Amino acid sequence: MAKSYRNGKGSLSSVILGLVIVLLFLGLVSLSAWQRRAIPTFDEERRQTRLKNLADLYADNDKVLNHYHWIDRQKGIVGIPIERAKQMIIADLEANKPHPAELINPPVPPPAPNSSPAPVANPSASPSPASGVPPANPAPGAAAPPAPIVNPQSAPAPALNPAPPASNGSPAATPASNPGE
Known part of the structure; x- marks a missing residue:
């Protein structure tokens, strides 16, 4: 090697x-x-x-934020410290106790179940132009039945949640008729 x-x-x-x-x-x-x-x-x-x-x-x-200062001296607007502003807001909110709000559009009460049908117009009174019903021209010598005046405000409002139809022929159960449920 x-x-x-x-x-x-x-x-x-x-x-x-x-x-x-x-x-x-x-x-x-x-x-x-x-x-x-x-x-x-x-x-x-x-x-x-x-x-x-x-x-x-x-x-x-x-x-x-932490000192008093003028914002607009001519208008008399003064800036206050933020901690003082918080104390004032809290005192104002504590002075106004909470209360329930008002309804904007209160619900219309439903008509009574045994109320009479819509009022019938007086045949001697002339129909109002706002009713939308043309005046009847009765034949001479024949008495025409008076036409009812339709008032859209007096008609009951349709139910928002109608009860479903009963399948066995019995009346449908409502919450008012079955208080135990």
Whole structure:
């Protein structure tokens, strides 16, 4: 078996070359970091402007929300601190006790079950033009029956939920007739 010998010059030169490359890389990184710190960027200037504007906004908000101030001196409008405004609103709401709301359109009461039919018009009275019924022309000598006047407000409203028809011929059960259910 043949023994192989390595020349020490080749390995020493590759180590030195590697160290030089690493040192150059570290030198470039440190140089770029130093230059970046030394030169203020446009973003840094904008950041400082934004921070100043934000501090001014916080100061204005604090002045408006936490101190008494004039809103319009000529009209006599004054701004009060928000905590005081909250106390005033709470006191106002506690003074107004809750009450039930009124119905906007109260329901129309249903007609009585034994009510008389619609009133019949008087034959001697002249029909109103709003009734929509043309006057009858009776034949001479014949008495015509009087026509009923239709009043849409006196007619009962149809049921919203009519009871279903009974299948066995018995009357349908209603909640009023079966109170136990």
